[in-house]
Amino acid sequence: xxxNTLFLLPGDGIGTEIMAEVEKLIAHLNGTGATDFSYESGxxxxxxYDAHGVAISEADMEKALAADAVIFGAVGGPKWDDVPYDVxxxxxxxxxxxxxxxxxxxxxxxxxxALADASSLKKELVEGLDxxxxxxxxxxxxxxxxxxxxxxxxxxxxxIDTQVYESYEIDRIARVAFDLAMTRGKxxxxxxxxxxxxxxxxxxxxxxxxxxxxxxxDLHHILADNAAMQLVRNPKQFDVMVTDNLxxxxxxxxxxxxxxxxxxxxxxxxxxxxxxxxxxxxxxxPVHGSAPDIAGQGIANPIAMFASFAMALRYSFGMVDLATKxxxxxxxxxxxxxxxxxxxxxxxxxxxxxxxGDAIIAKL
Amino acid sequence: xxxNTLFLLPGDGIGTEIMAEVEKLIAHLNGTGATDFSYESGxxxxxxYDAHGVAISEADMEKALAADAVIFGAVGGPKWDDVPYDVxxxxxxxxxxxxxxxxxxxxxxxxxxALADASSLKKELVEGLDxxxxxxxxxxxxxxxxxxxxxxxxxxxxxIDTQVYESYEIDRIARVAFDLAMTRGKxxxxxxxxxxxxxxxxxxxxxxxxxxxxxxxDLHHILADNAAMQLVRNPKQFDVMVTDNLxxxxxxxxxxxxxxxxxxxxxxxxxxxxxxxxxxxxxxxPVHGSAPDIAGQGIANPIAMFASFAMALRYSFGMVDLATKxxxxxxxxxxxxxxxxxxxxxxxxxxxxxxxGDAIIAKL
Ligand SMILES: CC(C)[C@H](C(=O)O)[C@@H](O)C(=O)O
Ligand SMILES: CC(C)[C@H](C(=O)O)[C@@H](O)C(=O)O
Numbered sequence: 068x069x070x071n072t073l074f075l076l077p078g079d080g081i082g083t084e085i086m087a088e089v090e091k092l093i094a095h096l097n098g099t100g101a102t103d104f105s106y107e108s109g110x111x112x113x114x115x116y117d118a119h120g121v122a123i124s125e126a127d128m129e130k131a132l133a134a135d136a137v138i139f140g141a142v143g144g145p146k147w148d149d150v151p152y153d154v155x156x157x158x159x160x161x162x163x164x165x166x167x168x169x170x171x172x173x174x175x176x177x178x179x180x181a182l183a184d185a186s187s188l189k190k191e192l193v194e195g196l197d198x199x200x201x202x203x204x205x206x207x208x209x210x211x212x213x214x215x216x217x218x219x220x221x222x223x224x225x226x227i228d229t230q231v232y233e234s235y236e237i238d239r240i241a242r243v244a245f246d247l248a249m250t251r252g253k254x255x256x257x258x259x260x261x262x263x264x265x266x267x268x269x270x271x272x273x274x275x276x277x278x279x280x281x282x283x284x285d286l287h288h289i290l291a292d293n294a295a296m297q298l299v300r301n302p303k304q305f306d307v308m309v310t311d312n313l314x315x316x317x318x319x320x321x322x323x324x325x326x327x328x329x330x331x332x333x334x335x336x337x338x339x340x341x342x343x344x345x346x347x348x349x350x351x352x353p354v355h356g357s358a359p360d361i362a363g364q365g366i367a368n369p370i371a372m373f374a375s376f377a378m379a380l381r382y383s384f385g386m387v388d389l390a391t392k393x394x395x396x397x398x399x400x401x402x403x404x405x406x407x408x409x410x411x412x413x414x415x416x417x418x419x420x421x422x423x424g425d426a427i428i429a430k431l
Numbered sequence: 432x433x434x435n436t437l438f439l440l441p442g443d444g445i446g447t448e449i450m451a452e453v454e455k456l457i458a459h460l461n462g463t464g465a466t467d468f469s470y471e472s473g474x475x476x477x478x479x480y481d482a483h484g485v486a487i488s489e490a491d492m493e494k495a496l497a498a499d500a501v502i503f504g505a506v507g508g509p510k511w512d513d514v515p516y517d518v519x520x521x522x523x524x525x526x527x528x529x530x531x532x533x534x535x536x537x538x539x540x541x542x543x544x545a546l547a548d549a550s551s552l553k554k555e556l557v558e559g560l561d562x563x564x565x566x567x568x569x570x571x572x573x574x575x576x577x578x579x580x581x582x583x584x585x586x587x588x589x590x591i592d593t594q595v596y597e598s599y600e601i602d603r604i605a606r607v608a609f610d611l612a613m614t615r616g617k618x619x620x621x622x623x624x625x626x627x628x629x630x631x632x633x634x635x636x637x638x639x640x641x642x643x644x645x646x647x648x649d650l651h652h653i654l655a656d657n658a659a660m661q662l663v664r665n666p667k668q669f670d671v672m673v674t675d676n677l678x679x680x681x682x683x684x685x686x687x688x689x690x691x692x693x694x695x696x697x698x699x700x701x702x703x704x705x706x707x708x709x710x711x712x713x714x715x716x717p718v719h720g721s722a723p724d725i726a727g728q729g730i731a732n733p734i735a736m737f738a739s740f741a742m743a744l745r746y747s748f749g750m751v752d753l754a755t756k757x758x759x760x761x762x763x764x765x766x767x768x769x770x771x772x773x774x775x776x777x778x779x780x781x782x783x784x785x786x787x788g789d790a791i792i793a794k795l
Contacts, residue, residue, distance in 0.1 A: 143626075157626045187664055188551050208572075208594060209627055216629050223598045226633035230572060230592040233583070260677070262507075262521045263573055265580050269590035295685040296693070299663060300551055313624070317681060321659040329660070 071384055073106035074134035076127070076163075079113040079147075079156060080357025081367035081420075082140025088369040088424030089138060089376055095428045101389060102380075107134075111163070112142025112156035112357075122159030131163055136383040137350040138376060139163070141357035160352075164204050167348040169336035170236065171243045172202040172315065173378070174354060176302075176322035179331060181401040182410060186327030188302070198305045198322055199251065201244040202315025204336055206236045207266070209312045232266045232311065237273040239339065244309035245281040252306035254285045258294040258314055270311065291318065298322050323354050330355050330409045331397075333374035335382050349383045351375040361408075365419045368407040370397055373427055396430035435748055437470035438498035440491070440527075443477045443511075443520060444721025445731035445784075446504025452733040452788030453502060453740055459792045465753060466744075471498075475527070476506025476520035476721070486523030495527055500747040501714040502740060503527070505721035528568050531712040533700035534600065535607045536568040536679065537742070538718060540666075540686035543695060545765035546774060550691030552666075562669045562686055563615065565608040566679025568700055570600045571630070573676045596630045596675065601637035603703065608673035609645040616670035618649045622658040622678055634675065655682065662686050687718050694719050694773045695761075697738035699746050713747045715739040725772075729783045732771040734761055737791055760794035 073093070077086035086108075096102040109127035110118055118124075122142075123131075131137050142156035152158075163169070178186065178196040186193045211229030218224055241257070248255045257274040261267035271288055278286040289297065291314040297304060298318065302325050310318060323332045332355070338348035353371030361367060374397060381390035405426050406415040418426065437457070441450035450472075460466040473491035474482055482488075486506075487495075495501050506520035516522075527533070542550065542560040550557045575593030582588055605621070612619045621638040625631035635652055642650040653661065655678040661668060662682065666689050674682060687696045696719070702712035717735030725731060738761060745754035769790050770779040782790065 152632065155626065161627070187553060187556050189553060192551050211591075214629050216633055219597070224633055225595065225597045226628075226630040227575075228594040228628045228630050230594065231589065233589045234587045260680070262519065263525070264590075264592045265516075265578050266590040266592050268516065269580055269588055292680045292684040295659065295681045296688040299685055299688040313677075314681075316624070316656045317659045317678075320656040321663055321685060324660040324663040 070103050070105050072134045073104050073379075074130050074137045075106055075108040076111040076131070076137060077108065077140040078111050078142040078357060079144050080141055080359045080362040082142070082357055084362070084365060084367050084420050085353070085369040085372040086138070086140045088420060089372055091424055092373065092376060092428055095431065096389075102386070111139070111159040113144055113147040115159055116147060116150055116154055116156065121154050122156055123162055128162070128166060131167060132348070135346070136379045137163065137167070138379060139350050139352035140372065141353065141355065143357050144359035144362070146359075161209065163350060164336060165210060167350065168205060168338040169348060169350055170203060170205040170339070171240055171337045172204040173247070173335040173337070174200040174202060174315075174319040174323070174332070176200065176319070176326050176332065177328065178326040179328050179398060179401055181398070182327050182331070184327070184412065185410060186325060188325055188327075192302065193325060193327060196302055196326055198302060199247060199307045200315060200319040200322055201240065201247065201307060201309040202319055203236065203240045203311045204315075205312075206232055207312035230264065230266050230313070232269060234269065234273050237270050238277050241274045241277040241309055243337075244307050245277065245284050248284055248307040249281070253283055254287070254306035256287045256289045256294065256305055256308045258289050258291045258308055258310040258318065260291050262290060266311070274309065294318055295321060298325060319354070330368040330407075331370045331374065333371055333378050335375070335378040337382060347383070349379065351379045365421065366408050367420050368409050369420050369424050370427075373397060373424070392431060393427075396427045399430050400426045434467050434469050436498045437468050438494050438501045439470055439472040440475040440495070440501060441472065441504040442475050442506040442721060443508050444505055444723045444726040446476075446506070446721055448726070448729060448731050448784050449717070449733040449736040450502070450504045452784060453736055455788055456737065456740060456792055459795065460753075466750070475503070475523040477508055477511040479523055480511060480514055480518055480520065485518050486520055487526055492526070492530060495531060496712070499710070500743045501527065501531070502743060503714050503716035504736065505717065505719065507721050508723035508726070525573065527714060528700060529574060531714065532569060532702040533712060533714055534567060534569040534703070535604055535701045536566040537611070537699040537701070538564040538566060538679075538683040538687070538696070540564060540683070540690050540696065541692065542690040543692050543762060543765055545762070546691050546695070548691070549774060549776065550689060552689055552691075557666065557690060560666055560690055562666060563611060563671045564679060564683040564686055565604065565611065565671060565673040566683055567600065567604045567675050568679075569676075570596055571676035594628065594630050594677070596633060598633065598637050601634050602641050605638045605641040605673055607701070608671050609641065609648050612648055612671040613645070617647055618651070618670035620651045620653045620658065620669055620672045622653050622655045622672055622674040622682065624655050626654060630675070638673065658682055659685060662689060683718070694732040694771075695734045695738065697735055697742050699739070699742040701746060711747070713743065715743045729785060730772050731784050732773050733784050733788050734791075737761060737788070756795060757791075760791045763794050764790045
């Protein structure tokens with residue numbers, strides 16, 4: 068088996084603690100011969116700023132570019148609230164997405180049945196929920212130029228951000244959504260604000276055009292504001308939702324919270340397949356943040372990180388069975404009643420980050 | 432008493448049916464001598480397009496500019512899905528907002544206690560909910576230039592929308608939010624994406640600066656994606672939320688849906704006070720849309736329209752007691768068990784649009 072390379076970027080806050088569990092997991096998988104991963108670790112976010120004065124160093128960017136997959140923890144914390152805009156922790160993540168060309172962000176919002184009670188929504192509305200939000204990740208208002216603040220004098224300033232999309236960017240993300248929907252419920256909702264935004268008009272036009280190549284897909288248009296409503300009203304009406312960078316940011320967070328499993332949700336950010344090798348650049352990260360309030364206490368929930376690793380196994384290494392095995396192991400420990408503090412329920416057993424990691428690995 | 436002028440714009444779909452109830456209400460109020468409203472009606476949206484080829488005629492724009500308050504129904508429907516972008520139904524509403532200078536959009540998300548069960552959220556999370564979303568309405572990506580689609584050849588197009596904010600636009604909406612919060616829970620959350628958008632950086636800077644004039648206000652910053660999450664997780668943590676045009680569009684819809692009272696929620700869009708008269712231009716509209724699927728059947732819920740009229744009484748005419756009386760009448764008919772189809776519950780009595788309007792008027 069060829070060696071597969073990973074680049075681990077734990078980042079800040081609980082990022083380091085949950086990444087330590089990933090290292091245990093890799094050691095276990097390599098030990099059993101199931102995988103042959105080699106890896107290095109680097110710095111991103113606040114810790115990179117502390118060490119190098121930037122949110123990610125050039126050396127670490129090169130390692131990220133060279134690796135088969137980047138495993139990312141979380142960035143940010145109050146310590147870096149006032150660092151200059153260009154070197155704020157998030158800049159490291161945004162640069163990784165952009166320079167690795169990770170245009171396709173897959174954010175599953177699933178409800179672990181053991182946790183259906185934890186949702187703020189009524190149980191019957193979320194039990195069995197399985198939505199996949201496909202978010203465009205390298206375009207839109209995140210990266211468009213001009214993006215600047217101008218001093219107008221008289222104490223007045225003008226701030227500008229620019230939402231830009233070209234047809235090809237919309238086409239490729241739509242096709243990712245359609246391809247994934249073909250392996251699921253074959254239903255896609257495309258969300259935009261075409262009643263107000265020209266980028267929405269183009270978005271809708273290109274998505275519908277691409278949809279013609281997928282006659283089996285049941286394609287719906289939905290306005291982004293209505294999508295936010297419908298997610299709250301009846302999330303199970305959705306299968307796959309495809310949307311732009313900014314709407315994807317907001318709608319996927321709302322969807323994640325609905326499941327009651329926020330601390331448990333993974334994400335994958337994928338580039339285009341290399342024409343020669345067929346390989347995609349990829350980064351895997353939990354949806355939750357760096358949780359500075361509980362960092363360093365050994366109580367963070369490593370499940371979203373493990374589930375992100377499962378996505379890496381599936382999407383970067385084609386190890387679909389192993390990915391499913393890992394996901395089943397996660398469900399099993401939940402069914403066994405193990406809980407970290409964030410998801411603690413009466414009648415369950417409260418465990419540390421390390422105990423949760425060990426329990427999942429033991430199930431494998 | 433000086434005559435107060437209203438301009439009624441029923442619009443499309445159920446807009447005409449719910450506006451007919453407003454006419455009954457005005458006749459009643461004028462009849463009792465409580466008010467002295469004179470009004471005219473005009474066309475906006477699809478019906479204006481059918482009549483004049485535009486989403487609102489110049490003549491009607493002039494009447495809207497001259498009136499003390501515009502009472503707006505709803506616009507749009509499948510019939511006009513393919514009309515040219517510049518004359519689509521929404522363009523009428525957007526022009527009204529812009530030309531009347533209605534920068535402050537007040538969107539209360541309250542949960543009528545009789546309807547707490549209707550929310551998709553657990554009852555204890557929404558019972559008694561009373562959030563006020565203050566949305567900037569004449570700036571941001573809705574109106575910034577360039578806003579265009581360019582043909583690049585080779586079947587490729589590029590779409591651009593521009594998010595622009597100047598300090599004064601942020602300052603004045605922040606002060607509206609602070610002033611309103613002073614009459615309520617004195618807590619304001621300001622939502623932006625300052626970790627990604629320069630307009631967010633400026634937004635936060637200006638809001639914090641304005642906040643210094645309101646030392647009693649408990650001011651919080653929240654990222655817009657986290658705001659979407661927190662609204663779903665625990666909406667009662669919020670009192671007033673101030674945000675930009677686009678985030679306000681999405682977050683207020685999510686908040687409205689949470690209450691289980693979506694068909695019941697009003698909104699007010701206010702301009703700056705005239706330096707000479709102290710009067711503000713204003714438009715009042717329900718949060719729900721034109722509901723073409725049920726239009727013409729006499730079953731639409733007029734409550735959001737009535738609640739919008741109550742906001743007009745309060746904000747445009749200083750008739751605070753009468754506004755409260757109307758709002759109480761709405762709650763009372765709900766407590767009595769009257770329901771239009773959209774909010775029907777077992778054990779309640781299903782009524783038509785007209786019956787609901789009559790019942791509320793009878794309570795006055
Ligand atoms: C950290 C931040 C820049 C990022 C985003 O806005 O994309 C985050 O919210 C996310 O969704 O991954
Ligand atoms: C109809 C549409 C243009 C409008 C908006 O996007 O502002 C609507 O969604 C609203 O929230 O009032």
